Each structure stands twice: as C-alpha cells, then as structure tokens.
Amino acid sequence: MKFSPIFYLFLFTLLFNCQKKESNNDLVFRYNESNIIGSLDPAFSRNVGETWLANQLFNGLVQTDDSLNILPCIAKNWSISENGLTYTFNLRNDIYFHKSPLFGNDSTRTVTAEDFVYSFNRLKDKSIASPGSWVLNKVNDFKALNDTIFEINLKTRFPAFLGLMTMKYCSVVPHEVVDHYGNEFRSHPIGTGPFSFKRWEENIKLVLRRNKAYFEYDKNGEQLPYLEAVSITFLPDKQSEFLQFAQGKLDFLNSLDASYKDEILTAKGELRPNYAKDVNMLRGPYLNTEYLGFYLDADIPEIQSETLRKAVNYGFDRTKMMIYLRNGVGVPAQGGMIPKGLPGYKTDIGFSYQPEKAKQLVEQFRKETNIQNPEITISTTSNYLNFCEYIQRELGKIGILVNVDVLPSATLRDARNNGKLGLFRASWVADYLDAENYLSLFYSKTFSPNGSNYTHFKSTAFDSLYNASFAINDIEKRKALYTQMDSLVMQQAPIVPLYYDEVIRFTQKGVSGLGINPVNQLDLRTVKKN
Template identity: 55%
Template sequence: MKFKRLYIAFVLGLVALTACQNKNKPNQSHLVFRYNEHSDITSLDPAFAKDQRNIWAVHQLYNTLVGLDDSLNIKPELAKSWNISDDGLTFTFKLREDVYFQQSEIFKNKKRQLSAKDVVFSLKRLTNPELASPGSWIMKPVKSIKSLDDFTLEIKLKENFPAFLGLLSMKYCSVVPREVQSGKIDFRTNPIGTVPFQFKRWIPQEKLVFRKNPLYFETDSTDQQLPYLEAVVITFLPDKQSEFMQFVQGNLDFMSGLDVSYKDELLQANGRLKAKYKSKIILDKSPYLNTEYVGFYLADSTSDIHHKSLRQAINYGFDRQKMIKYLRNGIGIPAEQGIIPKGLPGFGGVQGFSYQPEKAKTLVQQYIQKTGDNSPEVTISTNPSYVDLIEFMQAELASIGIKVNVDVLPASTLRQKRSSGQLDAFRASWIADYPDAQNYLSLFYSKNKSPNGPNYTHFESQLYDSIYEKTLKISEPKNYYLSFIVN
C-alpha cells in the first residue's frame, strides 16, 4: 500500500572534530575538556533537556536507569539489572547500592545514597503540571510506578510498548534527589546528580564549568577512579566562524557538525581533512540518528503542494548524491531509503526517491494537465543555516519546470510557523528521542499532529495509523518497519 509523500529527506550524518593532544600538556588526570555551544543553555534541570544544547550539558551531571552503548544497545546505569514480565507490561529494576548524589546543602548528611524512592520521584515529577516539563509525554505509557524496597522499583505499563527501555535512556528520565521538591534551591541553576561531574560555576553568555565528582561510583578496568578529566568547560560563542578559529588555535578541544563558513577551509571535496590539519585534528565521521527533510503541509487543500504528482516531481527532481558531495564535502548519507536513518533497525527497508529528472518532468506535466497551472510554484521556508541546501533544490527543480521561492526565517520563527501550520513547505530535522525506528514513524501518526506532537505535515491515514499501532506490539525491533512505503 502506498501513501502520500509528505516529506523529502535529503541528508544524514555527523562529523566530530577533536583537537590532537599536545605532548607538553599536563598528565591526563589534570585535563580540562572544552567545547562551545552556540546558544545559551537554558536549564540544567533534566526535566527540560529538550534540545541538544541542554542534553549534552545535562548528560555530564545525571544518570538514568539505563543508558546506551556506542552500538545503541541498552546497558545498565543506575539499574544493575531488570526483569520484564512475559506480557511485556511489568518492568522490575534492581538498583546499584554504591551510588551517591553529589554533595549539596539540601542534604542533612554529606553523603546521600540513591534509593528507589528517588527514581519514583524523578519519573513522576515529569507529569507535575506545575513543573510543565516538555518530557511529560514519556510517562504516557505508564500505568503505575512504585518502590518495592530501597533498591527495587516496579513500573507497570498500560499496554505493550517494546521501545520503553530505550525511552528510559532519555535525559528527561535522569534521576534527581527527592529533596528537590522542598524548593530550597533553584534546580535549574543548582543541579544535583550522580555522574562524573558536578556543577561549579555558570556565567550566562560566557561559560559553564563542571568539576570532577569525588563521589562518582564507576572505575576503569584497573580500578582507577573515574573520570580522568578534572573539569569540563562550555563556552557560548554565538558565531560558528569564531568557534572554528578558537578550535584551530587550540582553545577548544571538540566541535560537532560542519558549517558552511569553514567546511572548504577544513575539508577536501572527498570529505577528508586537508593536509595542514592532519597533525592537529582528529576527524570522526559516523552515522547520526538525525534526518534532515523538507516537509509538505497537507491540511490546506487549496495549496499547489497538495497535489501528489507535484510532490513526487520535487522528490525525483534533485540529486541528493550531488548535494552531499558538493555542499557538505561528502559528510552525510543521501536519504534515498526512507525517513529512518542509518544506524537503526529498519534502515534500508524501502526504496525511496532517487534522482530521475525525466520522470520528474513527466510528473510535472501530469500536474499541469490536471490543474491547468502552467507555472507550478512552491515556497520552501528554512533557517539561515540551510539556505545553501534549499537553493540547490531551487536550481535543480527549475530545470524540470518548478519554480522554488526560498523563504529565510529565524530558527525560532520557523519552528513556530511550522508547528502552527503556516508554511506550505519547510525545512526540518528529526533527531531520535530514543533509538527506535518507531520514533521516526511517529512523525506521520495522525494523533501526533502539531501542535500536540511532531506530525508537522498533518498527514492523516487510517491505514497508516493502523499499521503504526501494530508496530507497538512487535517485540523484535528489526520488524518495526513492516511494509511502510511512503510515496
């Protein structure tokens, strides 16, 4: 069964740049790790870890029950083991007994041990209407949660949800001390967690400093206390070119992403480091659980984009391979196999849209014959960081007879208008909340239509919904993609 095409996925990928260590620097135990965030971090309370800038900082301060290894497999964190009932509805977790919260004035004793009651409080806290956490949706599948003893807790679900363990790895689900409810501290700027680093100083728009946590519970294979680093320092340079200059001068240790302002200075056309940087920088390229796409808003039946033949023509009418090669120096994976990114079970389950200009021209003619509109036109809205990609599409689609207007909006305005259905076509992206293909399929589930969910296209199909709901009952992740073919 084929459905309306409601998006154009065009690029996936992650590039991380790390400065090579200087042999003259102090020994490892005294290192400070430095990176930059372009926007100010808004909160260190994990209940508000909605976007990457907050998530990365919160990750240095808090643990969750379970985490993910570098292959996206579930691994223990605060929970040393767990059991799932045969019907998939009851999860029983046994906690580590050697975990202590970072020292704080809100504790009567200097060392405050983690207990199951803290986990129960932390998860229930997400649903507190006074807190208004954007992560409250995580608890929707949960029927009840309770502590069975000091180090055992039980979570019951309303219905089977195979991705639930992955959901618990999200930073929203970080465990905080139940003393937070006293209101004696501003938890947004005074975090108290259990991980390798603890809060030291925050100067808004300048820097954020975390120091080594002496109470951290993990050791390495030789029983040496972790972490090795002494501190993490986050700066807030808003300009990406300035960030790059600080990086190449050795004032930052890490950069993520590839900005147009410096990509040609740094990389060859084949995506490899230029010779002058090979001894200074480590380039790490890997699949990233992120899909960049152009979405079509389908709720407005008067829009030209509502016609299926025009949407298909756009999909066949531009070369994703060329886009990645020349505009991103080979950093990225052309999304020709659907919305699910490489790295998740379900990737490659369908044959999506490839570059077929003659077929695209035929589809444009079908649109003209059906509508009488001899000059098909579409406006695609984007933020400044992705103008080059949309302008590439503009040039490619002009050759098949489609005029594209590029509407450049501030990122915040784009998000607001996209969510409220004010844009016919828009550039967007989806970074996985949890490592499951179902998270991407949820973008087109009718009950998730914005502003109540991430279905910004307002696509709606009873058949799609019924198949999507069946995936929630499938226990094997490799079968999640089922027969979804989105055209």
C-alpha cells in the same frame, strides 16, 4: 573595524600553522558551548548543550552505549512482564549522590528507589513545567517496592519504553537539595554523574570536577572518569570558537559550521593536510532527518498531486547537493523518513536523481490538471536558504517554478503546525531510540496542530501496521514492519527527504577515548589526554 570572513580564514590558517599551540597536557578537558545554557537541572535539559551537561552530572535507570544498546546504569538489571506493561528495575545499592551540606554530617547518601519516585513525580508536576514531562505520558503509575526495587506500570504496551528511560529528563535527583533550592536547583545541581558541579559564571564559564565516588569502572578495573575536570566556555561566535581550537585552547570542536567548513575540510569531507597532522576527525550517523514536507490538505493542485510530489523527489541530485553545500558531511536521503542508524532504515524505498523521469511526471501533471506552468513555494529559515535555492534551480530545469519564502524560525514553526504552508522545510531528531518516533509523524490520529503529523498524511494500511507494532517486542520483526510502513509513506511522497545528518567531531591529537554516537551525546567518562 569589521573584518571579512576571508580575513578570518587567513588568520585561522596562519595561527594553526605558525603559532606554537598552548600546552594542554593536563587532565582538564576544555570545550566551548556556543548556545545559551538556561539550566543545569536535568528536568529542563531540552537542547544538546544542556543534555551534554546533564550527562556529566546525572544518571538514570539505564543508559546507552555508542551503538545505542540499552545498558544498566543505576538499575543493575530489569524485567518486563509478559503483557509488556510492568517494568521492574533492580537498583544498585552502592551509588551515592555528590556531596552536599544538605545531606548532613556525612555530606552524601545512597540512591534509593524512593528517589526515583520523587524524581518522576517532579517530572510530572505541572507546576514545575518540565519540557520532558511527555516521556511519562504512557506511564500509569510507579512505586518503590523497597529501597532497591522500582516498578513502573504502563497504560499500554510500548516496546520503545526503555529507550525513553535513557533520556536525561529521567535522571535521579535528591529531594533534600531540590526542595531546599527550588527553582535555583538549576544552578546548584547535585546528581550521581562522573563529574560534580564546581562553579558557573553564566554565559562565561562552567567548571565541573571529577566525582571521586563514581560507581563505574573500565574493563581493567580502573575507576572512571580519567579526567580531573571539565571546563566549558560560552563564546557565541563560531569563528572565535574555531580560532580557540586552532590555537589549542580547546580540546574539542563539535559540528561543522559554514564559517569554517571549507577551511578545515575538502569538498569530499576529508581533513585538509595542514590540519590532519594535528587534528582527529570523528564521523558517524546522526539520528536527524532533514526534509521538505507537503501539507496534503492545502488547497493547491501542485501540493495535492502525487504525480508532482514525485517529480520533485526525482528532480534534484542529493549527492551533488551534499558535496557542494555540506562538504560531503551527511548521507543523501534516498530512503524514507527513518534515518541511517536506526533499525528499519532502508536505502531503496525512496527516490534517486532521475531528471528525465521527473520531466515525464511534470508533463503528466500538466495533462492531468491542464496547469501548464506548475508552481510551488518552499517556506524555510535563513539557515537552510542555500539548500532551497539549490532545489529551486534544479527543479526549474524540469519545468517546476519554485519560490522560496524565508521566515523566522518561530513563524515557520507556528505556520507549519497550523497548516498555513503548502511546502515547508523541517527536520526531525530522534527523541528516543526507536523508528516509531519518526513514523509517528504519519499516524492519522496525530494530525497537527495538536500532534506531529504536519503533512496530514492518512493511510488505513499505515495506521493498521503502526498500531500492530506496539504488540511486537522482537526488534527484528519490528524492523521489518517499520521498513514496510516507511515504504508505504514514500509511495505517496508526502515528504521530500533531503539528507540524513552525521555527527562530526574534531579533537586535538592528544585526546583519546572520545566516542561518537547517533544521538550526538557527549560522554567524557573514558576520555584521556596525553
């Protein structure tokens, strides 16, 4: 028998309020991963779930805190040459790999600079085919000067390079273990992280154990992590995941799924009273911009018209959209492409809801083109159909006929990359911690299909500022330049920013120390359970 979503919501509430929760007052942190985990090898940590696991098992040269400051990790400090091309990392000499019989009688050994040479060469190896190989595209060479000094030389200045080094692709791995297991290192990971690998029943359960030789300590001198173990299940159904959380069988719930958002949150994004007494909610900026993109080379008058593109931007209420469709989770996008949380973000360079101005622009388009009934088609996936239908209704009120074409994700991505869609829904999540990552979508030398400029936006003034930004190390000066570049883009309206996403997390009241950060990384080092 198939039950309706209403039945599940009733069941959730009943269980949450009437059933005594399972006791989890131990040192095991439990969460569910609803997506398939293909590998525990950091060189293949391409999605959120795999990155979360790599963050527990592995370390790199540097790391970030919850405010995205770049901090030491295996490298205790570093220096950058005056020309910005040479990065010299001084490594700690007290960091050990997790124990493995492959290390011999001692079962472990210290990390050296040669381990980073091996790990980076592996990342570049075309036969390995790591999806993270691109992070070294700007690197000319790297070498170990001795056991504790690792040097990287760039092809050209790139101030955001340290941000790239925080990515889990750049984790250090031991050659003895990787060479022994080959491709099967995916299920036999050995790293240096706060937790070590214990057991993995694929698509069923994964268990990590506390690394008793971990090198980091809290401000009081207590060794991290506090937890003894991490247990991950792999229920694919979000309703089942929520039910497990409601019963107290999971300590943590990530994101807000449509199947339970109205059950746990009010329309204003607040916890409903029947959950507030037992659940903590964490919210903060997420470096993800959701938007519509115009393909400016499309032979469609409505797409080519800056006037009509601006009418679309002015023509719908983003704040109301977020309340009705996201329960207030997310920031209505009235700035540009740079999301809230990154230097360069500014709220007043974009478009607010101005329906009368939008109608005037539609009338101006009619006069300019003699097209009396402007019509556009938004291509989207089913996950965002409700957003596109909302925009469809709102733009109809200002005189624009909107069609919505729902495509499979792979089909939409291929058609977008090859310029076959006039107007498409897309998103951009930060690959690294610099606004240049977002602005690269508008650089004229990165036109799709080979690059990420899907709109084929082109501006000599923008390109000049973009190139100039690489020579500026001062973040405040780059911030001003990034805002100026973002403003130049929005003046021509090649995109319709919809919203800047938010990270939202729910934990049981007994969980403390779980932070939140704009890249939605999961850090369990300082988590405690009462």
